[in-house]
Amino acid sequence: MAEPITISVDAMGGDTGPEIVVPGAAIALVRRPNLHFLFYGDQARIAPLVEANPQLKLVSRIVHTDVTVRMDDKPSQALRQGRYKSSMWKAIEAVKAGEAAACVSAGNTGALMVMSKFCLKTISGIERPVIAAIWPTLRGESIVLDVGASIGADARQLVDSAVLGAAMAASIFGLERPTVGLLNVGVEEIKGVEEVREAGRILKDLDLTLMDYRGFVEGDDLGKGSVDVVVTEGFAGNIALKTAEGTARQIGQYLRQAMSRTFLSRLGYWLARDAFARLKEKLDPRKVNGGVFLGLNGIVIKSHGGTDAEGFAAAIELGCSMVVNDLMAKIARGLSHPLHSGRVEVLDKARTGAS
Amino acid sequence: MAEPITISVDAMGGDTGPEIVVPGAAIALVRRPNLHFLFYGDQARIAPLVEANPQLKLVSRIVHTDVTVRMDDKPSQALRQGRYKSSMWKAIEAVKAGEAAACVSAGNTGALMVMSKFCLKTISGIERPVIAAIWPTLRGESIVLDVGASIGADARQLVDSAVLGAAMAASIFGLERPTVGLLNVGVEEIKGVEEVREAGRILKDLDLTLMDYRGFVEGDDLGKGSVDVVVTEGFAGNIALKTAEGTARQIGQYLRQAMSRTFLSRLGYWLARDAFARLKEKLDPRKVNGGVFLGLNGIVIKSHGGTDAEGFAAAIELGCSMVVNDLMAKIARGLSHPLHSGRVEVLDKARTGAS
Numbered sequence: 001m002a003e004p005i006t007i008s009v010d011a012m013g014g015d016t017g018p019e020i021v022v023p024g025a026a027i028a029l030v031r032r033p034n035l036h037f038l039f040y041g042d043q044a045r046i047a048p049l050v051e052a053n054p055q056l057k058l059v060s061r062i063v064h065t066d067v068t069v070r071m072d073d074k075p076s077q078a079l080r081q082g083r084y085k086s087s088m089w090k091a092i093e094a095v096k097a098g099e100a101a102a103c104v105s106a107g108n109t110g111a112l113m114v115m116s117k118f119c120l121k122t123i124s125g126i127e128r129p130v131i132a133a134i135w136p137t138l139r140g141e142s143i144v145l146d147v148g149a150s151i152g153a154d155a156r157q158l159v160d161s162a163v164l165g166a167a168m169a170a171s172i173f174g175l176e177r178p179t180v181g182l183l184n185v186g187v188e189e190i191k192g193v194e195e196v197r198e199a200g201r202i203l204k205d206l207d208l209t210l211m212d213y214r215g216f217v218e219g220d221d222l223g224k225g226s227v228d229v230v231v232t233e234g235f236a237g238n239i240a241l242k243t244a245e246g247t248a249r250q251i252g253q254y255l256r257q258a259m260s261r262t263f264l265s266r267l268g269y270w271l272a273r274d275a276f277a278r279l280k281e282k283l284d285p286r287k288v289n290g291g292v293f294l295g296l297n298g299i300v301i302k303s304h305g306g307t308d309a310e311g312f313a314a315a316i317e318l319g320c321s322m323v324v325n326d327l328m329a330k331i332a333r334g335l336s337h338p339l340h341s342g343r344v345e346v347l348d349k350a351r352t353g354a355s
Numbered sequence: 356m357a358e359p360i361t362i363s364v365d366a367m368g369g370d371t372g373p374e375i376v377v378p379g380a381a382i383a384l385v386r387r388p389n390l391h392f393l394f395y396g397d398q399a400r401i402a403p404l405v406e407a408n409p410q411l412k413l414v415s416r417i418v419h420t421d422v423t424v425r426m427d428d429k430p431s432q433a434l435r436q437g438r439y440k441s442s443m444w445k446a447i448e449a450v451k452a453g454e455a456a457a458c459v460s461a462g463n464t465g466a467l468m469v470m471s472k473f474c475l476k477t478i479s480g481i482e483r484p485v486i487a488a489i490w491p492t493l494r495g496e497s498i499v500l501d502v503g504a505s506i507g508a509d510a511r512q513l514v515d516s517a518v519l520g521a522a523m524a525a526s527i528f529g530l531e532r533p534t535v536g537l538l539n540v541g542v543e544e545i546k547g548v549e550e551v552r553e554a555g556r557i558l559k560d561l562d563l564t565l566m567d568y569r570g571f572v573e574g575d576d577l578g579k580g581s582v583d584v585v586v587t588e589g590f591a592g593n594i595a596l597k598t599a600e601g602t603a604r605q606i607g608q609y610l611r612q613a614m615s616r617t618f619l620s621r622l623g624y625w626l627a628r629d630a631f632a633r634l635k636e637k638l639d640p641r642k643v644n645g646g647v648f649l650g651l652n653g654i655v656i657k658s659h660g661g662t663d664a665e666g667f668a669a670a671i672e673l674g675c676s677m678v679v680n681d682l683m684a685k686i687a688r689g690l691s692h693p694l695h696s697g698r699v700e701v702l703d704k705a706r707t708g709a710s
Contacts, residue, residue, distance in 0.1 A: 138605055185589070185594065193506050218593075218594070222598055223601035235540055236591045238540040238541075238573075240598045244574075244599070245574070246574055246577055248602055250578035251603060254637050258627075258631065261633070262630070267627075268623040268624065268627025271622050271623030271626065272620040272621075272624060279609055279610055282613075
């Protein structure tokens with residue numbers, strides 16, 4: 001049997017808390033029998049749920065915490081009130097202490113980010129963490145980052161994101177040399193923002209073994225899956241992510257309206273119901289549930305707050321994949337390049353060389 | 356019969372040129388019999404197409420030009436080679452000269468923007484033009500701007516865009532006081548970019564009669580149609596637009612794959628074919644074909660380069676609506692507010708008041 005992998009879980013995170021989180025862990029355990037769990041939160045709510053599943057009980061430990069970070073707490077407030085003692089903090093701290101290989105929380109994104117930064121710190125040479133999303137595409141899945149950890153990015157930060165994203169793609173898609181693109185705008189007159197152009201020049205010059213840099217991509221390349229990793233800063237990335245989610249919901253509603261309109265369309269819908277089920281599955285946000293915080297000294301996965309047990313299980317399994325495929329070592333290798341060791345000089349050289 | 360409205364047309368613009376543009380004008384004329392046309396371009400190609408349609412011939416004049424701006428010309432190159440003499444330039448110039456009420460071109464976006472700026476100039480007090488797109492939503496249609504005329508925007512430019520977008524919404528949707536939102540990101544920790552927050556404070560303080568300012572919206576509000584006008588800067592706006600287009604195509608392809616898989620799904624598809632036709636029509640990009648350049652001393656519509664005659668007709672009709680509903684006067688009224696007359700002071704006051 002494979003080595004056991006321990007996941008620390010913020011059992012109180014998300015709109016529901018333990019009643020989704022614990023069954024989610026149970027689902028993940030069926031598919032990944034080498035998982036172990038550390039649940040942090042309200043013992044009285046967690047214990048009965050764990051007890052109800054003998055398999056889960058065997059591989060779980062519950063650590064009681066009194067403090068819960070609320071979904072609407074401001075990050076600063078959450079940090080002040082929840083540091084050192086909340087279920088969220090404790091789950092992150094387990095990664096720092098080496099007790100868990102990855103942490104999963106469906107809690108407040110801002111609070112989880114601030115606490116993760118505070119507790120785990122960023123990897124040496126990385127200025128700030130980013131959030132990576134797994135994006136369903138016509139070719140399978142891509143990674144898009146940053147989808148909202150911070151606003152704006154200079155060329156160096158974009159290059160860092162490219163390295164982090166490529167390491168993640170290598171880990172979870174099993175790719176030798178993932179293709180990477182920088183998100184840009186294609187309107188002739190403007191040809192993109194200066195930081196993006198500079199990051200492109202640097203990535204081209206560095207020609208890292210970790211990735212196959214393919215140049216600029218545009219918004220419509222996201223759905224096509226033109227590259228494995230799409231790099232952008234958090235403002236545009238967050239807007240792209242939410243625009244795509246909104247468009248998918250919009251078309252789903254158009255489709256439902258169209259199919260329920262006449263007797264024939266309802267009959268057609270019934271006959272083709274397997275096809276619609278397949279489509280629904282394709283668009284199921286639970287299957288790609290989980291934003292990954294990259295750039296920290298440890299793996300932290302953010303599940304959607306409103307997910308169900310199946311979705312939470314997907315977030316746990318995502319963390320598990322990254323542990324099995326040694327994401328952290330891949331990132332370290334990606335950064336052990338001239339870019340990292342002599343980063344400023346390399347960047348300066350790239351700048352001079354290009355102009 | 357309604358007053359005649361003359362549209363100046365760059366007959367050489369787009370992937371095809373006159374063979375799409377002239378039939379497009381003919382379609383628009385059927386629906387709007389008070390249209391007149393000024394076609395600029397290659398007489399030898401345009402004339403036979405116009406001759407073929409007696410109705411169209413009656414209301415059209417052809418002005419021969421030798422120079423055509425190519426779809427892949429750089430804007431600066433297009434301006435150098437095409438100024439004063441290309442079909443694109445001449446069509447814009449007709450608006451300046453008062454010979455036409457609006458100009459429509461399916462040509463190169465960057466070139467059309469640069470020439471429009473150079474020829475028509477921006478409205479006094481407006482720093483730079485923006486491109487507005489009509490966005491299909493669950494509630495109907497919204498206006499989103501800027502979708503790529505320029506990158507980045509300070510608070511003042513965002514406020515200008517809000518005024519321009521509200522005037523356009525009033526014109527084409529016939530709304531008294533369109534609702535307006537500023538596109539932002541909702542991640543707790545960051546709460547949006549400073550320029551957007553400042554623009555929000557100013558719009559709230561000004562409380563313009565032209566619009567009902569509703570605060571921040573996120574990417575998923577675009578498809579919902581939460582507000583009539585969504586204001587953002589060109590980088591994020593262009594990425595949002597292309598991401599939505601890409602997502603719609605992606606889901607369309609998923610749907611085709613799902614429906615063609617089994618006999619039952621194909622039968623279901625056949626029975627529900629009216630419903631699918633309705634869906635397709637809903638998603639038909641031709642129906643909302645046309646970006647509008649706002650902030651210039653005149654109306655310029657950019658049609659998609661790859662559109663067909665039906666799509667080009669939609670772009671012409673869009674221009675026509677804006678003329679009929681007096682877009683330019685609405686913009687002037689929107690800007691004749693304290694914001695415009697004493698703009699710097701108002702902004703300073705708003706800034707001070709808010710901090």
